[in-house]
Amino acid sequence: MSSSNVTVEADVPPPNKHPYHLVDPSPWPLVASLGAGLMLFGIILFAHHNVHWVFGVGLLIVLATMFLWFRDVVRESRVPGLHTPIVRLGLRYGMLLFIASEVMFFVAFFWAYFHFALYPEHVSGAAKAVWPPAGITTFDPFHLPLLNTLILLLSGTTVTWAHHALLENDRKGLVQGLGLTVLLGMMFTFFQVVEYAEAPFAFAGGGIYPSVFFLATGFHGFHVIIGTIFLAVCWFRARAGQFTPQRHFGFEAAAWYWHFVDVVWLFLFVCVYVLGAGPTAH
Template identity: 60%
Template sequence: MPHAEPSAHEPGAGIPHPYHLLKPSPWPLIGAFSGGLLATGLVIFMHGGGKLLMILGVLAILVTMFGWWRSVIRESVVEHAHTPVVKIGLRYGMALFIASEVMFFAAFFWAFFHAALEPKVSPINPDAVWPPPNVHVIDPFDMPLMMTLTLLLSGVTVTWAHHAILEGQNRTAAKALGLTVLLGALFTFFQGYEYVHAAFKFTDGIFPSTFYMATGFHGFHVLVGTIFLAVCWVRTVKGHFTPQSHFGFEAAAWYWHFVDVVWLFLFVSVYWWGGHGGVIAAH
């Protein structure tokens, strides 16, 4: 039988091979320059210098991200270059990226549990107990519980959007994605409110520093995930996703579910067990 040519709307239409061969792009070079600019700016800022170079580095990285991802979207939607082989590579890339993020959070959890299970004697903690006596911990069943319910509900709505895309119902998917973005923004608002009204500062000891590092890093991921899903909402409205080709959305959904799971660990271990579950004393 003769080989059937792919239609103009199928992934891989118009290219004679299934492989991920990229056209020349300026973004890797611009991205490397932007990263170096940001790193240099951070070093200067941390040594008492100005913020200008650091701000320029952040802006340069944002421009790089926008331009590079715009090129990736064009490869998929306009050039139909995301063949099944290419999609496998993209899936491996996203999975490995999430795995690297797991290692980040593992470090923060390690620091928290190390400090909690073996509290040290210090001027502000002479009895070596956890939580330290100078810290008024946050009630996990107040604002943190609201944040937990918000994220869990957002996990439901993003799954609803996924099923709608698989069934070709883009209008329903757009509604579900819009709800997810709103819930993500609501979570960020709740966390900001919690930080503003918290009774301890980052510099008040090991509990506040590990608390803010772990929850703040997670909050940054929620913000990134919300932007990621907002871009997917725009793409859904524009009709970029089909039941056969929607990995951009899948990557955002994977990332969002990862954020959900990390928060559940934070809620149980940092807010409840390590902050509200009772006093732990060193042996």
């Protein structure tokens, strides 16, 4: 149940003589770069020589670095006085700029899609200027795509419920709302896997439509997975009592990211699935 006596935390004086945040020396940026480089090199080896283990080693290094780096960030956030009001403001600006960069990331995908959707005569080798290209059978937008849309919209309400519960010092509501949001994110990913498995067109050799479709929806699905992990970490932290009504930027950033993912999907659903629908597969 929510508590009516919400305590207000006083700002602890910073441990330094200034209110700003100086990053401590850390090995994780270098280790993460090495792991990402191994993954890229492994993809090349897999594509040309069918060698798998290099990519696997790089992936393990990246996953281990993520866990250890996130652990250090969580520990840092719990040091009294380190996250001053100026530092918290800077963190919010940083997250907003990151989401803005992600918006431009998806603008490129929408640009590619609308370039060919509005000017189908630019499709190489097309016998007739039509979009979707002749011979392409698309998804029924009011089948699995609509179900996934409802799932993401519902997840937006549950994460907002969790945020409101946190502000009201309702830890039980916070944990329940976050848990439901994580489950809904996993459901979305599951149904997208089902959708891809039943796709009436192939990615390899399928032409421009499958390329822009899988690129836009696939990268969005990747962001859903990242957001689900983000919220799952917040769920564990909420269970451990690490968020308070005054100090919860980690959860707030995850909620912002999740709402961004929801909005991008709404644009994808309307533009790609509904407006871009052609002859649908049964």
